[in-house]
Amino acid sequence: MTSSILDKTPSKLLGETIVSHLIKKGLLDSADAQKITPHLVGGTLKEADWKLVLEKSLGMTGGGEKSNA
Amino acid sequence: MLKKLEVEALRGATKKFVLPFEHGKRITIVYGENGAGKSTICDAIEFVCQGTISSLDDRGLGRTEGYWPSTGKTQNDIVVAIEASNGTWVGKFVGAKPKSSPSTGLPFVQVLRRGKVLNFIASQPKNRYDAISPFIDISQIELSEASLRRLLETEQRNRETAITRVTENLAAVENFWKQAGSPGDDGLSWAQIELTKDVAAIKADVAKMEDLVRVMENLARAKGNVDTAAAQVSTAQQTYDAAHNKAETARLSSPEQIAEIVPILEAAQAYFHSHSNPTECPLCTSKEFAPGLTDKVTQQLSSVRIFREAVEQERTSIQSLIFAKQSAESQKAALLTAAKDTAERLQETMPSDITVPPALLESAQAFAATSSLEFAERLKNLSDTFGTSLKTNLDKRKESIGFLDTLKRAVAMHDENLTVATDLAKLIPRISTTLDEVEIVRRGFVDTILGKISTRVGTLYETIHPGEGLNKISLLLDPAKRASLDVRSSFPGTTGAPPPAYFSDSHLDTLGLCIWLALAEMRDPGNTILVLDDIVTSADEPHVERIIELLYEISESFKHCVFTTHYQAWRAKYRWGWIKNGECHFVELLKWEHATGLQLVGSLPPIEELRDLLGKNPPSPQQVCASAGVTLEAILDFITLLYECSVPRRKSNPTLGDLLPSIKAKLRVALKVDRQNIAADGTTTTVTIPLGPLLDELERIAQARNVFGCHFNQIAQHLPETDAIQFATVTLELADNLIDPQVGWPRSDKSGNDWANAKKTRILHPLKQPS
Numbered sequence: 001m002t003s004s005i006l007d008k009t010p011s012k013l014l015g016e017t018i019v020s021h022l023i024k025k026g027l028l029d030s031a032d033a034q035k036i037t038p039h040l041v042g043g044t045l046k047e048a049d050w051k052l053v054l055e056k057s058l059g060m061t062g063g064g065e066k067s068n069a
Numbered sequence: 070m071l072k073k074l075e076v077e078a079l080r081g082a083t084k085k086f087v088l089p090f091e092h093g094k095r096i097t098i099v100y101g102e103n104g105a106g107k108s109t110i111c112d113a114i115e116f117v118c119q120g121t122i123s124s125l126d127d128r129g130l131g132r133t134e135g136y137w138p139s140t141g142k143t144q145n146d147i148v149v150a151i152e153a154s155n156g157t158w159v160g161k162f163v164g165a166k167p168k169s170s171p172s173t174g175l176p177f178v179q180v181l182r183r184g185k186v187l188n189f190i191a192s193q194p195k196n197r198y199d200a201i202s203p204f205i206d207i208s209q210i211e212l213s214e215a216s217l218r219r220l221l222e223t224e225q226r227n228r229e230t231a232i233t234r235v236t237e238n239l240a241a242v243e244n245f246w247k248q249a250g251s252p253g254d255d256g257l258s259w260a261q262i263e264l265t266k267d268v269a270a271i272k273a274d275v276a277k278m279e280d281l282v283r284v285m286e287n288l289a290r291a292k293g294n295v296d297t298a299a300a301q302v303s304t305a306q307q308t309y310d311a312a313h314n315k316a317e318t319a320r321l322s323s324p325e326q327i328a329e330i331v332p333i334l335e336a337a338q339a340y341f342h343s344h345s346n347p348t349e350c351p352l353c354t355s356k357e358f359a360p361g362l363t364d365k366v367t368q369q370l371s372s373v374r375i376f377r378e379a380v381e382q383e384r385t386s387i388q389s390l391i392f393a394k395q396s397a398e399s400q401k402a403a404l405l406t407a408a409k410d411t412a413e414r415l416q417e418t419m420p421s422d423i424t425v426p427p428a429l430l431e432s433a434q435a436f437a438a439t440s441s442l443e444f445a446e447r448l449k450n451l452s453d454t455f456g457t458s459l460k461t462n463l464d465k466r467k468e469s470i471g472f473l474d475t476l477k478r479a480v481a482m483h484d485e486n487l488t489v490a491t492d493l494a495k496l497i498p499r500i501s502t503t504l505d506e507v508e509i510v511r512r513g514f515v516d517t518i519l520g521k522i523s524t525r526v527g528t529l530y531e532t533i534h535p536g537e538g539l540n541k542i543s544l545l546l547d548p549a550k551r552a553s554l555d556v557r558s559s560f561p562g563t564t565g566a567p568p569p570a571y572f573s574d575s576h577l578d579t580l581g582l583c584i585w586l587a588l589a590e591m592r593d594p595g596n597t598i599l600v601l602d603d604i605v606t607s608a609d610e611p612h613v614e615r616i617i618e619l620l621y622e623i624s625e626s627f628k629h630c631v632f633t634t635h636y637q638a639w640r641a642k643y644r645w646g647w648i649k650n651g652e653c654h655f656v657e658l659l660k661w662e663h664a665t666g667l668q669l670v671g672s673l674p675p676i677e678e679l680r681d682l683l684g685k686n687p688p689s690p691q692q693v694c695a696s697a698g699v700t701l702e703a704i705l706d707f708i709t710l711l712y713e714c715s716v717p718r719r720k721s722n723p724t725l726g727d728l729l730p731s732i733k734a735k736l737r738v739a740l741k742v743d744r745q746n747i748a749a750d751g752t753t754t755t756v757t758i759p760l761g762p763l764l765d766e767l768e769r770i771a772q773a774r775n776v777f778g779c780h781f782n783q784i785a786q787h788l789p790e791t792d793a794i795q796f797a798t799v800t801l802e803l804a805d806n807l808i809d810p811q812v813g814w815p816r817s818d819k820s821g822n823d824w825a826n827a828k829k830t831r832i833l834h835p836l837k838q839p840s
Contacts, residue, residue: 011209014514018210021510027503043212047220054499060492 015041029057070095071153071598071629074113076667078146080122081109083139084666091654096624099633100640101658106667107633111180111602112137114631117149117160118178118598120167127184134165140663151176153628176628179589180600186581190568194553201544201554204522204591205515214507221500224493231490238483245476260480268473271466274420278463281419284410285456291400291407292449295442298397305393309386316383319376331373337366401442408445411452412436423462429455519544522587529583529623533615534576542580556584579612586623594626601632605639613638617648624652644674645703646808647816675700676804683797690793694778697797698725700804701767701774705729707807707814711824712736712838725775729768735839737761742806742815743832763803770796807831 008016019037022028028036032053039045071090076082088110090097101107112122116137125133138144144162151158153176160169169175239257246256253259324330340351341363349356412433415425429451436444526542541559557564558580560571568580582604589599605616617639624630634640642648643655659668673681679696682688705728709716714731716723732740740760747753773796776788808814808831815824815833824833 010203010205010207010514010518014207014210014511015213017514018507018510022503022506025502025506027499027506040213041209043209045213045216047216047223050217050220050500050503051224051496054503055496058495058499060496 009041011041011043027057028053032056071097071151071631073150073152074110075148075150076109076113077148078139078142079109079116079137079149080112080124080139081106081661082113082666083141083663086667088656088669090629094652094654095627096621096630096632096653098639098643098653098655099631099658100643100655101633101635102660103635104661105635105658106661107635107658108182108602109667110631111182111600111633113149114151114598114600115178115180116147116167117151117158117169118175120160120169123180124182124602139666177593177597178600179592179597180602181582181585181589181604182602183604186578186585186604190556190577190581190584194547194555197554197556198546200585201519201522201588204588205518205546207511207515210511214504214511217500217504217507221497221504224497224500228490228493228497231486231493234486235483235490238479238486241479242476242483245472245479257480257483260476263473264477264480266473268470271470271473275463275466275470277417278420278423278459278466281411281414282456282459282463284407284414285452285459288404288407288411288445288449288452289456291404292446294400295397295404295446298393298400302390302393302397305386305390309383309390312379312382312386316379319379323372323376327373327376331370334366334370334373338370341366404445404449405440405442408436408448409440411448415452423459426451426455515546519546522584522591525587525590526580526583529586529619530580532619532622533579533583533612535615542584544584556580575612579616582616586619590623590626595628597627599624599627599630601630603633603635605632605634605636614642614648617642621648621652646674646676646810646813648813674810675703676801676808676810679797679801679804683794683801688794688797690773690777690790693797694774694776694793696778697800698774698778701725701800702728704800704803704807705732707816708732708740711816711833714838725771729764729771732764733838737764739835739839740764741834743834744806745809745830758806760803760806763799763806766799767796767803770799807833 015037018040019028019033023030023033036045036049036053039049070093072092073090074088076086076088086106086109088097088099099107099110108124112124116122122133122137125136130136134144138147144165147160147162147167149160151160156171156174158169158171158175160167162168242260243256246252246259249259249263251259253262337351341347344351345363347359347362349359350362415430415433416437419425429448432444432448432451436448523542523544526544530542538559538561541564543557543565545555545557547553547555556568558566558568558572560566563571568577572580589597601620605613613636620630620632640655640657643653657670659665659670661667675696679693679700682693682696702723702725705725706723708714709723709728709731712732714733714736716731717727738759738761742758742760743755744758745753745755770792773788773792777790777793777796809826809828812826812828812830815826815831817825817827818836819825821836823836825831
């Protein structure tokens with residue numbers, strides 16, 4: 001055990017893992033990965049953001065509240 | 070690796086203290102009695118690298134910066150410089166805060182002090198979490214995850230609301246449907262048909278009907294105005310007639326020239342106002358009529374005023390009559406206009422369900438043809454009844470429009486809420502699945518890290534306590550509590566037990582150490598200076614050797630390790646080369662005094678001391694024999710224990726006389742060392758050296774040790790001093806063959822064939838004493 005696991009913060013490491021996992025599972029559009037990751041990692045991904053990207057992944061027209069993503 | 074540490078005016082460093090780190094040695098062991106200043110060295114490294122000093126924490130001092138300077142010094146006097154292979158950094162106070170320059174590239178420091186070892190296990194779960202949080206703090210992700218969870222809850226509520234609204238909207242539509250007599254199959258189908266009705270056409274009819282009602286109302290109003298005007302003319306005529314009669318009467322009773330004498334009378338009245346009681350007429354100067362002249366003038370003026378008022382009334386009344394007649398004509402014209410508007414509207418096309426009474430229509434046509442007042446009035450009279458029925462019809466139409474609007478809204482809301490409910494029925498499972506997946510990944514992430522740490526802790530712990538079965542360490546986050554870490558372990562007969570419940574203090578100590586080391590290893594060890602301040606004590610005696618070996622092993626990961634100790638056994642093991650000294654730099658501190666501060670003292674291992682004594686010219690027989698005797702006893706003690714030779718050990722420590730004879734002939738013949746030699750160019754050669762002849766020679770001249778090295782003895786005068794030098798020389802040769810000062814003694818039988826040191830630079834044969 002000679003290498004550090006802290007090259008990235010735990011949140012960044014986990015955030016990237018979650019996004020790639022959701023894309024792999026078809027729950028997230030890969031085009032949204034770059035936009036969503038910083039907000040997911042920074043704790044600023046709001047309900048409206050989640051709704052927008054999940055609606056997009058379902059092919060539904062996202063709208064309504066203003067979102068970060 | 071570190072090259073040098075310079076400390077000035079910090080804690081125990083009352084004088085400038087310099088600690089040069091030995092080149093190529095990753096481990097520095099600082100030995101010193103309690104109070105020698107070991108912690109000051111740790112403080113200095115922490116100060117320059119992190120701007121903190123943790124040794125004073127938890128002592129009830131509050132802010133401790135005021136105690137960082139040496140006594141008699143100030144914060145501004147503190148200077149700590151650390152030189153490493155990749156740069157030099159200097160720490161000082163700048164204002165009230167410590168700053169290091171340059172501020173970048175500083176090595177990271179992990180300092181573990183004795184008090185913290187046990188605390189890690191015994192402290193609150195929250196404190197343990199704080200220690201481990203740099204590796205598992207995913208609070209930001211949890212915030213985003215909470216948003217997703219809230220979204221799920223919100224949308225579930227929204228869907229329930231939408232479904233409720235759909236039911237309500239449907240009930241409203243069905244209510245309308247029932248009011249309409251429940252035509253068709255169901256309310257919604259009926260409503261859809263109803264909404265196809267041309268509301269615009271209805272609205273256009275309404276507009277047309279409203280216009281007709283408006284002109285008919287204008288007509289009625291105009292007729293009323295004409296009647297009123299006629300009555301006003303009649304009244305004005307009567308007023309005028311009366312005024313005219315009165316004026317005519319006044320004219321007859323007044324002189325003809327009344328109009329001409331009025332100014333004369335008014336002038337006389339003005340004159341008499343300032344000349345009252347005249348004695349003669351101011352015109353004819355007659356005195357005859359002078360008395361009562363003033364009253365007569367006044368009387369005549371009064372008669373004139375009555376006349377004038379009658380004339381004025383006649384004049385105004387005729388004006389009123391003229392105005393009334395003009396107004397009556399104007400109203401008649403308005404009536405004709407209103408009648409014209411009405412007649413035109415009545416002749417236009419009406420909504421299909423509206424029928425204009427024929428008489429009314431004829432009247433309209435007649436008016437249109439004549440534009441006479443008579444037909445206008447007739448038109449008005451006939452339109453009254455029709456107007457009432459028209460208004461009723463109009464109200465029904467308006468009501469119909471309102472109903473359709475309400476029905477439209479109800480159906481639109483129903484459709485809208487149905488769409489929302491349908492969309493959410495699709496979205497909610499996606500949110501739920503996403504949340505499940507995020508939770509799975511998040512839990513897996515934390516479990517993996519905790520698992521890695523737990524496994525590493527278990528491995529480290531097993532190294533110190535091999536075979537005790539206490540290495541099943543679990544680090545668990547309490548899901549019911551925020552930022553809370555539990556430590557659990559298996560213990561014979563139970564699992565998942567908190568270690569403090571079953572472990573001895575010694576075991577808890579090493580467990581705390583292992584957790585701390587495992588965490589330190591995970592945090593950029595290549596750029597970390599690992600500082601252990603006096604964490605090994607005599608309390609750890611049963612496992613101290615393994616702890617030290619463990620520290621040596623893990624040190625390979627770190628940039629540099631500084632271990633301080635007051636534990637004499639560690640010093641002895643280093644001095645005798647019983648541990649891997651090759652990577653280790655050992656320094657000793659003298660007892661601290663305020664006047665001198667921290668002081669290093671030279672410390673030679675016994676074998677090097679013997680070599681040093683033998684190198685002197687001439688060597689002292691007494692000194693070399695004394696030194697060689699101790700070294701030889703250490704070697705023989707090692708060999709006899711290794712081969713389980715029969716040595717009397719009960720009463721006291723065995724001496725040379727006990728140890729040498731216990732190595733029997735068969736073993737002596739078999740004892741050989743494969744010694745690895747490294748040439749200057751790095752090439753290695755191995756030679757096999759039999760130890761038997763060396764032991765035989767030492768036994769032959771063993772008395773030299775006591776004769777020269779231990780006691781005053783007259784025999785010494787009869788023994789050649791060459792025996793003393795030979796005793797020391799052969800002992801050193803035996804030591805050099807058996808012990809590699811960099812790697813240590815051949816004490817490992819892992820190969821199953823022989824005894825070897827860590828790097829196999831010395832391999833001792835045989836494995837067992839020959840039978």
